[in-house]
Amino acid sequence: MLDQLLDYSPNFGVDTLLLLPVLIALEAVLSADNAIALAAIARGLEDGKMQRRALDLGLVAAYVLRVTLILTATWVIRFWQFELLGALYLLWLVFQYFTSSGDDEHSHRGARFASLWQAIPVIALTDLAFSLDSVTTAIAVSNELWLVLAGGTIGVITLRFMAGLFIRWLKEFVYLEDAGYVTVALVGLRLLVRVINPEFVPPEWVMVPAIALIFLWGFSKRVEAPELVAQEEMALRLGTETAEEPKEAQEVSAD
Numbered sequence: 001m002l003d004q005l006l007d008y009s010p011n012f013g014v015d016t017l018l019l020l021p022v023l024i025a026l027e028a029v030l031s032a033d034n035a036i037a038l039a040a041i042a043r044g045l046e047d048g049k050m051q052r053r054a055l056d057l058g059l060v061a062a063y064v065l066r067v068t069l070i071l072t073a074t075w076v077i078r079f080w081q082f083e084l085l086g087a088l089y090l091l092w093l094v095f096q097y098f099t100s101s102g103d104d105e106h107s108h109r110g111a112r113f114a115s116l117w118q119a120i121p122v123i124a125l126t127d128l129a130f131s132l133d134s135v136t137t138a139i140a141v142s143n144e145l146w147l148v149l150a151g152g153t154i155g156v157i158t159l160r161f162m163a164g165l166f167i168r169w170l171k172e173f174v175y176l177e178d179a180g181y182v183t184v185a186l187v188g189l190r191l192l193v194r195v196i197n198p199e200f201v202p203p204e205w206v207m208v209p210a211i212a213l214i215f216l217w218g219f220s221k222r223v224e225a226p227e228l229v230a231q232e233e234m235a236l237r238l239g240t241e242t243a244e245e246p247k248e249a250q251e252v253s254a255d
Contacts, residue, residue, distance in 0.1 A: 179218025
């Protein structure tokens with residue numbers, strides 16, 4: 001994507017800096033499905049601090065795997081078995097999610113992890129499976145290795161911030177996690193179709209609007225949380241009481 005944009009650019013140095021925010025925005029949009037999948041996986045850990053650490057360490061491992069994939073992509077694209085494994089892995093994640101069920105205590109329906117080190121490999125492998133689609137396509141389009149590396153680096157950084165946001169949003173919106181896994185299924189099916197016949201692969205201009213519509217559905221309903229409402233009312237009540245205390249103190253001192 002960046003290579004195509006730079007082809008229109010007569011002034012490489014200045015226009016590269018100008019196009020950098022565009023690249024970041026594109027990575028944010030195109031990585032939304034990946035980010036929500038990673039956020040959902042991290043939610044398999046109970047503690048919020050462990051979830052953030054899992055994302056940090058998992059994406060460090062994912063970045064190493066991305067760079068390795070980029071450097072070996074001209075070799076990887078000759079073997080359709082890699083894309084088949086990536087497709088089956090993503091579809092297995094989707095199957096595992098939709099066949100499991102949450103309980104009253106946990107709304108999360110995906111895999112649960114007893115320790116941080118169980119979640120990190122899953123996060124790294126999931127990002128690698130997503131990267132099989134984007135990186136191999138980028139290598140086929142661009143001959144500039146540094147452009148693909150720059151896109152991969154910005155993509156991982158963007159993923160970390162977006163996944164952190166999605167961890168919070170997944171608790172606030174009813175259908176968002178389901179929507180995320182539907183998009184994961186689309187990416188897995190896209191990889192599978194490319195293995196069977198690349199001519200049948202839907203183009204990006206079809207995939208992006210489809211994913212956008214799925215995410216609109218995901219954000220369409222907020223979670224009803226009576227306990228949160230009660231906490232807010234209690235906080236407001238306590239705030240009102242503490243605000244009234246100085247007034248009462250002033251009245252006593254005045255008397």
